[in-house]
Amino acid sequence: MDLIGVAFLLILILFVLLGSGIWVALSLLGAALVAMEFFAGTETGTVMATKFWDSTTxxxxxxxxxxxxxxEILFRTRLSxxxxxxxxPWMARLPGRLLHVNIIGCGIFAAVSGSSAATAATIGKMSLPELNRRGYDQGMAIGTxxxxxxxxxxxxxxxxxxVYGVAADVSIGKLFIAGVLPGIMLVLLFMGYVMIWAxxxxxxxxxADFDYSFAQRLWASRRLIPVVLLIAAVIGSIxxxxxxxTEAAALGVVGALVLSALTGTLTRKSFGESLMGATITSCMIAFILAGAAVLTIAMGFTGIPRALAGAIGELGLSPWMLLLALTLVYIVLGCFxxxxxxxxxxxxxxxPMVQAANIDLLWFGIYIVLVVEMAQITPPVGFNLFVLQGLTGKNIFRIAADTMPFFLLLVVxxxxxxxxxEVATWLPDQMIQR
Structure with a gap:
């Protein structure tokens, strides 16, 4: 069997394992075991143990x-x-009014959370009941x-x-900075769409149920000061x-604990719950990363990545055609x-394909995040769709239909x-020059 055939066989094994309900990490390890035992001719146990340890340390x-x-700490505060x-008060005069609170609120909470599901759940628990009470269109409220x-x-x-920075050996600090302008761009795209729709x-x-004066807006803004200071401390320090x-993350934990204490939500129970939640999530991600690292080394021993990169090269795909193909692949993967x-x-x-096409890995990291964002709202297993189904009790395909305009905005x-x-590379370039 040639290497391309081996690749398809391993992909088939992987999807069979995933479809059977086995954990993602164990499915990755299973495919890696088959690759090394039957197609790599290497010392399987030693390689797996060494790579598993290296990937987690x-x-x-x-x-x-x-x-x-x-x-997790901020999820249990009154931050939302x-x-x-x-x-x-600042959104009341914009077309669409309080629908923009969903967008800006998610943007702010995203800067102190890092999790898509946590952002949607936290803001949704606060905004959806309020928007429904005031008579806003439920479909648009869910979509935003x-x-x-x-x-x-x-x-x-x-x-x-x-995760991408570790897997691709790209500076996490540069990735963080590269995500700032695309994040702002997405906020503006979403807000622009809501204004046109309205x-x-x-x-x-x-x-509007109340006309706020400028002084009243400023007074209400005092509630934003704690979270803005925390964002400035975390992102500004990087x-x-x-x-x-890592040091900025430690600073963020200290700041989150202080905010939690000041809002009166830091108790023995909330502290324990936040610590346990973080431990469970971190262990899950670390296990998946370890499984992926073992599969990566196994693929390297088989020579499959080099063969696939060569095959793509022989097709003569231009960089944009390669990215188009990858986008379609990721959207399909996002369904599962x-x-x-x-x-x-x-x-x-x-x-290897991306590097062969001379595509900047830093830029590609932002691209892949955008495509994964699409997957978060792709049925049947878009994580954000499940979160909103739990909050609203609506059919997941109804929620997906409400979300479709925002999926298309991500395509844009x-x-x-x-x-x-330059949307992704300008800020990191400025960081290097400094």
């Missing part, structure tokens, strides 16, 4: 559990309520929340950026070169896998990123 990975813990009260919840992947600190459907947006991502699994599962095969964002790569 890297210093870079220490930022991951800290950022997850920071998000304060954000609604602080943002609502599902779409904007994906900002948790793009706006730093992002868990999936850490102008076209004025009857579906209730009138951009300013004062702290590494979560974002982290998608990244670690494909890195060993995709990166990928196109913009392709034609204007």
């Amino acid at each position: 890297g210093w870079t990975l220490t930022a991951l559990p800290l950022f997850i813990w920071m998000g 309520e304060d954000m609604f009260e602080g943002l609502a 929340l599902a779409g904007s919840g994906t900002l948790g992947l793009m706006i730093p600190p992002s868990i999936i950026m850490i 102008k076209l459907h004025p009857a579906r947006v209730p009138p 951009y300013g070169g004062v702290a590494t991502p 896998l979560d974002g982290i699994s998608m990244v670690v599962l494909t890195t060993s095969v995709v990166l 964002a990928v196109v913009i990123l392709w034609f204007f790569p």
